[in-house]
Amino acid sequence: DTGVSQDPRHKITKRGQNVTFRCDPISEHNRLYWYRQTLGQGPEFLTYFQNEAQLEKSRLLSDRFSAERPKGSFSTLEIQRTEQGDSAMYLCASSPRDRTTNYGYTFGSGTRLTVV
């Protein structure tokens, strides 16, 4: 297992376009998280899944954002009608449910989105 994988690493898109990011967690981890990190700030929570169920969504996740984890494995994060304010690093992380508090998460390298 090579850890949490995110694709693409970088994405440049024009304002108003839709984009989709993919995250492949560590295979035995049943929790998957999405965070957003803007320049000079710490990561901010967006949403998380336990298996295929989306258990919590942040108020940061406007109706233009949607996340799925259809079979409890990989996840996708889609942003519709992108705006310049969506430019950020989108981080995915995973953890095993029973040990999250003790071990934290394993993060992927992120997808850097630039909206022009």
Place this chain on the structure above:
Amino acid sequence: GDSVTQMEGPVTLSEEAFLTINCTYTATGYPSLFWYVQYPGEGLQLLLKATKADDKGSNKGFEATYRKETTSFHLEKGSVQVSDSAVYFCALMEYGNKLVFGAGTILRVKS
């Protein structure tokens, strides 16, 4: 709600200097506390953790002690190296799910 406050950076030190990065938190219960490190161009890596009061987390020469009375989790290292240059994030977790991060502190170590 829960929050984490870190000292502002950047922190610039000479090699072999002593490092302290302050971190304080606000939480309703008894969170687990973490330090993550982000090297240039890479993702966040867990550096160390502590899950209850008076626990000391340590890794790679870094240490932090969970101080409930002062709600703090300061990061220390006795002798920094150029390779320690990175952004350091303090974070807390309650109830086993969300990590709440501080804004991060940039550390620059000069040879």
